[in-house]
Each structure stands twice: as structure tokens, then as C-alpha cells.
Amino acid sequence: MSFDGLFTKAMVDELVRSLKGGRINKVHQPYKNEIILTIRANGVNQKLLLSAHPSYARVQFTNEAYDNPSEAPMFCMLLRKHIEGYILEDLYQVGTDRMIVLEIKGRNEIGDISYKQLIIEIMGRHSNIVLVDKTRNVILDSIKHVSFAVNSHRAILPGQPYVFPPEQHKQNPFDCVEDDLLRKIDYNAGKIDRQLVEKYAGISPLFAKEVIFQSGLANRSTVPGTFISMIKKVESGDIFPSIISSGGKDAFYLFPLEHLKGEIKTFPTLSEMLDRFYFGKAERERVKQQGNDIERFIHNEKEKNEKKIDKLKATLKEAEKADQYQRFGELLTANLYAAKKGMRDIEVLDYYDESGGTILIPLDPRKTPSENAQKYFSKYQKAKNAVEIVLEQIEIAQVEVSYFDNLLQQVQAASPKDIQEIREELVEGGYIRERQKKKLKKAQNAKPVLDHFLSTDGTDIIVGKNNKQNDYLTNKLAARDEIWLHTKDIPGSHVVIRSKEPSDETIREAAVLASYYSKARNSSSVPVDFTRVRFVKKPSGAKPGFVIYDNQQTVYVTPDEELVLKLKK
Secondary structure: OOOOHHHHHHHHHHHHHHHOOOEEEEEEEEEOOEEEEEEEEOOEEEEEEEEOOOOOOEEEEOOOOOOOOOOOOHHHHHHHHHHOOOEEEEEEEOOOOOEEEEEEEEEOOOOOEEEEEEEEEOOHHHOEEEEEEOOOOEEEEEOOOEOOOOOOOOOEOOOOEOOOOOOOOOEOHHHOOHHHHHHHOOOOOOOHHHHHHHHEOOOOHHHHHHHHHHHOOOOOOOHHHHHHHHHHHHHHOOOOOEEEEEOOEEEEEOOOOHHHOOEEEEOOOHHHHHHHHOOOHHHHHHHHHHHHHHHHHHHHHHHHHHHHHHHHHHHHHHHOOHHHHHHHHHHHHHOHHHOOOOOOEEEEEOOOOOOOOEEEEEOOOOOOHHHHHHHHHHHHHHHHHHHHHHHHHHHHHHHHHHHHHHHHHHHHOOOHHHHHHHHHHHHHOOOOOOOOHHHHHHHHHOOOOOEEEEOOOOOEEEEEOOHHHHHHHHHHHOOOOOEEEEEOOOOEOEEEEOOOOOOHHHHHHHHHHHHHOEOOOOOOOEEEEEEEHHHEEOOOOOOOOOOEEOOOEEEEEOOOHHHHHHHEO
């Protein structure tokens, strides 16, 4: 785990410097397990994210934009009642645990001084955010309810006394001296990193492995000094927030972890690092939860149409025998005198063959020669008619495959609000049934919310991330002479540069955005077409988001997440 007790201490130090004594102006709950507090301190508004997400629990400042629900959840309403307008008197870590307490003071509705505690427990899937009446030590509510049936040690329920999680009885590493490490660690037993985790509070396997790596030859002569040295760095705030990319996986910590042997990127603050590390991760999981049924439906529809195309192609192959049926019918008609009922085949002169060869014609022994000839003419006519119908059906199915392939890409790049728009589009297209008629009607009348980016030279760039947004951006919002971009022959977003004569650098940056928000996100040297909006047309009756264009030029770019983050408004 990266967010261990040592990381929690460093994060609390970062928060205290900016927040202590600030006023809680706003409370929002954008998602089920996340709270955003807007706190005014030192003349600046700061957004504090409190997350009890089972995989991404944390506390940090954030600059990310979060979409708030139209109706606030109950826990959010309760927080607004009890802490909005209150002063954040203090903020501290409980021991070396991953627990942070916000001490809050204000006046209640009748004007009396009221003391509250907002306690954030960062414990993996057991993470929680608990509001406590400090005077009575009574839980007012929590973002997750836990009964005694689930946890025999304590219940996290309104009206219950607040009880801290059971102590682990480990030593505080900040009180540790070298003699402690010599006594507590069995250097002959091996697995010294595990022993460090077991003996000292707040120590994660990541930190312990780095201690062993920095020690070189790990023994009683090297480990104690290295451990104490690294602990003192944390204690004094001598940190370099870092994301380490190694073997296709990312990890973050207070400083570079050399034992991971990966690419290291450092950040000015822990919060900036966490914003970068969690960019898209938690949102993708929320999208997966909200849109799992949609993604499964789209995938099944795409697969169904692909199978349909295979069957139609087999039918087409059979229909290609039409000329042979016609030949059999005509040759059999010319040789009716030689055929008799009961024959299984007949060999006749093939006057279509320039070399004067013969051909064997299969017959149905139950039919007369004339009926057999008629059967072949009938099969010829049927096959001939089928070719036109089958080709038309193949074309329709291919359009559906392309449409659903495009939707799959959009789901994979979607935010929670984008998923709702994709769902509405499927309802409007008659693919699925609508859930709530009133809400859908309201959403249909609203303008899509588009993602805005700012190029290096200050030019506005807009990205549509689903078909509703793409249609609105290209066909209604963009001006005729502005620049429109899309990945060449690859499902992706419509991108518009709000300029008639953008710089080459702005075109390149917009092309990077188009490649990033496309199916080619993980590719390199992605072709991106760009042209003026007036050369982009939506054919009559075309699927949502589908356009044709001309007068385009093509640039080749590689998707760059760092640049996307830099340009995002």
C-alpha cells in the first residue's frame, strides 16, 4: 500500500499548513464514497477531497472537477447541516495509523457552541468517513454503516458511541532508536522487510522493501541505520513526492522507490501527485459500475452483428452459384428427350464449353425431367434476388458493427455524465427501454456538457466524448471556418479548435487530444485528419456521431496523457 501511516503523516503536515483555522464554506458529495469540502483559509479557497473508496481511499487537496448530483445524498445533507460555516480548528493523525481527525467548531441552529469531529479512516475496503458529536462522543452519521453483525468490536451507526479501531500494539517508528531494531528484528530468520512491517506501526511493505534495498547487504549492521535515516526524512518533511512506473504498473510514495527500478516522476506536493496518479482511475471504476450493463449490451450487439455478417457472407457464397443453376436448367431443357423420371443424374453436352466437353447434372429421381429443369430455374431466380438483398443486409450490419465499436470506445473513455448520455442515445435509437421518462426528457432538452482544453498559446479546444456531444459540437456549436479533427479511420472523439487560423502547435496539441480520446489511445504515430467545419457533413439518416468530410490534411501524433492533463481547463 502506498498510502501508509508515514504517508498519512506527511499528508497531514501538508494539509495543516494551508487549512488550520479555515472556514468550511461548502460540502459536496459527488459520488457514493467521496466528500469534497471547500475550505476558505489564508484568503484562498481550497478543495479538500475525503475518499472512503474501497480501492482509492485517501485525503488530499484536489484541483480536479467533480460533477455533483442534482439531489445531494443524505450524508451530504447532514454534513451541510452540522459543519457548513464551521471553523476547522485542527487536523491531525491518530498515532501513526491511517486515520485523520478534523476538529470542527461552530454554532448550531440555536446559537450554542458546538464541537464536531470528522474522522477519516483509510482502511482499504473498510474505509469510512464518520461525523461525531465530540461533546457526547456519539456518531451522528457515516458514509458507510457498519453493524455489530459485521464488526464485533464496534458499530459505525448513528447514535452509537464512536470507538477507534482496535490497536495493533506496534512500536511508533518515530520513537525508534537503533537498539530497538537490534533487539526486535531476527536477522537470521530472513524476510527482514516483513519483520519491519510486523513490528512498527505505519510501515508499509513498499517502505520496508526500500529500506532493505537501500541497506545493500541487509544485516544488523546496515538495516538499523538505513531505517532510522529514512524515518527521520519523513519526520523532517524531507520528501520528494514521486510516481514510479515499473513493469506497466504505477506506484506512488513520499520519495522515489529505487527497488522498483522504474521511470520516476516527481511533484511539488503530495496532493498534485495524487491528482496525477488517480487521474481517471476512480472515475473509470465509477463508470464501470454505472455503465457495466451498457457496455455489456453494446459488446453483445456488436458481436451479434459480426456473426450476422458471417452468416450473410455464407449465404452470399451460396448465391454465387446462380449462374450454375441457370446453366443446369437450360442444358436440361435442351436435353429433356434424353432424361427420364427416376434418374439421379444425366451427362449432357455443355454447349457453353468452347472445347465441346460434357457436364454432369444432378437430378431429383422423384421429379420429371421438366420439373427438374424448373427447379433449377427457380433456384437461379432465388439466388439472383438474394444477392442484392444479402449485400444490402451486410452493409446494414457493417454500419451497426461500426456504430457499436464507436460506442465501446466512448464507454471506455467516458465519465459518469457521459454514460448517461450514451444510455439516452440507445433509448432514442430504440435499442433499449428508457428507465425514467421524466428524467430522460429533461436530459434530452439540456445541452451536452463538453470538455474544454486550452492550447499552449491560449486557444480553446473542445472535445466531444460521445455521439450526443459530437453531434452538438460539430453541427451546432462550431463555426464554419473553425478547425475540426478526428482520428483517421479509427473510432474516436470529434475535436474542434475555436480558431480559424490556429498555430501549427495548437493543431498538433488538438491532434494529440483526438488521438488520446480514441480507440488508438495506447498506440503511437496515430493518423489524425483535420479540416474546416464547413467541409464536415452529416448524411441524412446517418447514425448519431457519424459524419463524412473532405479537404482534409493528416498529421501523425502519439497520445500523451501528460499533455492532456496540462491542457485540461
